Amino acid sequence: MCTERMATNGTLPSKQKAAQFQPKDQTVHINEVPIPSIKPDELLVKVRSASLCHSDLMLFEPNDQGLNLGTGDPFTMGHEGCGAIVEVGSEAQGFKKGDNVGWLPIVDCCFECEACQVHNLYCETGQAKVQGMTVDGYFQQYCAVKWRNAAVMPDGMDLDTAAPLFCAGCTSFNAVEATKAELNRDPKETYVAVIGCGGLGHLGIQYLKAHGFKVVGIDLSPEALEEAKAQGADHVFNPKTDTNYVEEVRKLTGKGCHAAINYTNSVPAYSNAPDIIRYNGVLMVTGIPQKSIPFSAMDLSMLRLRVRGANNRRTDQLRDCLAFSHKHGIKPHVTQYKLDDFQQMLDTMHAGQHKGRMGVLFD
Ligand SMILES: [Zn+2]
Ligand SMILES: [Zn+2]
Incomplete structure (x- = not known):
């Protein structure tokens, strides 16, 4: 049965397209996937823009930095995105439907331990993962994000070009x-x-x-x-x-x-x-x-x-970055692609022929 969920801007579709990495042969496919159901500590966001980071290429390369990337089942790529909240989990604090937000990508960490204060990837639970690198990321129109990773964007900040601010x-x-x-x-x-x-x-x-x-x-x-x-x-x-x-x-x-x-x-x-x-x-x-x-x-x-x-680290620093960027009119330079042209965007980055950032702009 196809269930439909209500959101601020109408009815959510039951399915969406996503750019997914397939670990077994390191290829990318545009697949049809369900709209995620959120947990109590998550927000469901309708992504406006998601951008490709140079780190995404690490999925296609070996590394000896102890990073566990690109293993297991196919997952949606992307760890830089922003959009508008369409559902708020029962535990989320300080967010409401319709807020424009961006967020950091580390999930399944506790956000509390001593290691998390340094970087959430070091969480003492040993469970921390990067969205878009091992679990579903943001090259899809609807994604679930942890409320503790998210920051409300300053009024007037341009959603179409802001995605790279959330990593780069x-x-x-x-x-x-x-x-x-x-x-x-x-x-x-x-x-x-x-x-x-x-x-x-x-x-x-x-x-x-x-x-x-x-x-x-x-x-x-x-x-x-x-x-x-x-x-x-x-x-x-x-x-x-x-x-x-x-x-x-x-x-x-x-x-x-x-x-x-x-x-x-x-x-x-x-x-x-x-x-x-x-x-x-x-x-x-x-x-x-x-x-x-x-x-x-x-x-x-x-x-x-x-x-x-230096690294992207914590959400409090993300808020400082957003405020400073907005105050000084600092904007990423983004070349936009359609989700269906994801492979072309990836090839351009592999060839080093891009200027600034490249991203997908959703409807
Ligand atoms: Zn990145
Ligand atoms: Zn922790």
Whole structure:
């Protein structure tokens, strides 16, 4: 029997289309799936936009970072989305039908233990999972999200382009805030290099410029550097074609950048970063390569380099990111696709031919 459930904006359909990852052969299919039934601690959201993150490509690659991704039964991809609430679970606090929300993707964690205060993925229950990486994510029109992961969006924030804020935006914002706190100096007198000017970096540049930092964009892709300039980078370098870029950055900045935020998943980008960072400068680790990154113990012990890390972390930081983004007019640059063209979007990201973010806009 086909049951229909009522929502604020009419009757919910019984089925929907979803872009699903099939672990057994690492392929993606557009499947027909049921509308999820929510648990008491969940919200049912009608997704307006969902975006593709570089981390989604980890499903198609091996990793030695201890991540358990892309196993088991087929599941819906996507861990960046936003939309409007259509059902509120009985335990959810602070949300009502019709609220525009975005959210973080870690589920089946307790949100309470000491490890959860660091990152929900570390939850001491050992049950934490990432939506879109092992369980259903957001490349479907209706999805269930934990109320404790969700944040109401500021009035007037554009739902069509906001999806990347809930992973890339929050991560790049936290990296910029952590860099600012670690440096603790006048941004106007401070050079920060953004290594990787794509999905994360193009937002990182906007956050840095909103604080007044001087920004040096570095990327191997001419498209990404074009985007970096469009987002306000003061100088850009392509290590592939600007073979003297280390000397040029040093000349430009005096003795090297005060900090570099690496948004890429490239081990060589990490190995080469100290070359453009001045003594006792900060290297902010954000992008996650498949392999571990080597650092010199001498560099760390003798304060040649301060290595710190940043990630999307907790919902309170997400709220700060949303408020700051809205106040400063910071917007992800999103190229929109139809759900049926998901494979094309994936292929474009695999080929590194995109600018900013790519996403699916639902009706
Ligand atoms: Zn992501
Ligand atoms: Zn926990």
